[in-house]
Amino acid sequence: MTATPAPPSPSPSAPAPGDSACAVDPPATPSPARRASLSRLTRLVVTLLPVLLIGTWAALDRSVVLDGVARLGDADPRWLPAGLLFTLLGWAVAACVRQGALPERLPPGLLLASQPAAGAANHVLPASIGAHAVTLRFLRGQGIPPARGTASLALYSLVKPVARIPVLVLFLAAVGDTVRFGALAPDRWTLLPAAGSAVLGLTTFCVLVTTVRPLRRPAVDFVRTALTDVRILHTRPSRVLALWGGSAAAPVIQGSTVAAVGFSLGLPLSWAQVVFALLIAGAAVGAVPAPGGIGPVDAAMVSLGAPAGLSTATIIGYRVLTVWIPLLPGTLVLSALVHRKVL
Template sequence: MKRCGLSTRRSATALAVKAAVGGTVRCLLGVALLVASPGTVRLSARVPHVMLLVPVAAAAVALTVVVSGRLRKAAVSALADVRDVHRSRARACALWGGSVAFALLHAGVVVAVVHALGLGLSTSHVLMAYLVASGAAALLPTPGGLGSLDAALALALTASGAPGHTAVSAVLGYRLLTGWLPMLPGLLVLGLLARRSAL
């Protein structure tokens, strides 16, 4: 992005906005799934206690931003960029629509792989497993979610009732279709961009 003329601050803000919108979209899709299929998740007595961690963590982050002058300036600048994006309907639709499409397409790949392996899990359980896993993986950001998403997704599928070794096979199939196979066209595009000095 810096080679395209964006400053370091604007580039970092763009990535932060993308991550925030992606997380928001996954939360909204999870809530919509729970409303449409209430039996997807069986709430236990521990869930309310775990859910208390969300507002506590949000309050801790907000307090840190307020106390730190540098972070406060960065947050104000990021909010200005977000408002600027939403002044254009086309840009707002691209941001939110792209995030929704990304989440649904990746969830669809997980569903297809799970059904191909015959795990016997319902589509709603697999969708919720992916949404929870991708949300949890965002707390430990790694390039492309490598490692963090894989472990979280295998754990979520196992918690949904899949055998451990088959859940790992499902994660490997998901990675094959969404990460490893797209590498070939990605390398070709990377070579083309490098040749045109875009990178």
């Protein structure tokens, strides 16, 4: 009796009979060349996005620019280079304050380059969100942990208004006899919404932290990191000087830029009066909505005896000098930092 040979077993690669209808091909993975092409396209879009956003914002606000350029065209050109110099000096001081709010040492060149980039981004998003976002991305790129980077931004934002107080007192002693404080004091209908918004925001934050468990740990980590960094920074004299000295010098430099533009237009105020007008505008009427800074500062200059039209022209010229002229180079620097993966 001869044994019948066993049927050949199907090869592993051949589909079993009846399985062809239910066979599912594995998802195709993109090739390395395709992934590299998509990465380059994404990087190009992200690089060009700041330029597109700034261009849109410029088109919407072109009337203010044209008016400011026309006024600067009639100004005394001897003062305008001083205004540009103070603008550049303001970036350097801002970089010093950023470094002073962080224990780690940052590369000075990239830190300075991030300031005009942050200024360009700040005109796209309100309330300094754009500048803080660029700074936080820069810190992440330098290896700073998110909790420490966020704590440095909070310390930066807290120290700046506190450091203005002694500077304000100093300039108040210099020009206090020429100020009509009644014109600067905001009414209660201006202060009540601002105070209510602050209380509501603080209450909402406390309620969320105490009731939402996933938010509790990040909030505790943030507070612990912030307190630790504050203690470390204030044991280093160089950081204290950069943080507090830079924060105190920043409004003086900004006021000097306003004064340079005002002097070029014939503003009948002294340098100390213009700087004090900027300081008191930020302290007393900062709650008044004023796009582009037009409103509180020129109102303060009017209270010091300057003509209303000339004060408004000074602020418009100041915005052109500090925003519109640096806008294109700042946007190009922002795009370059994104392209080089610094941000």
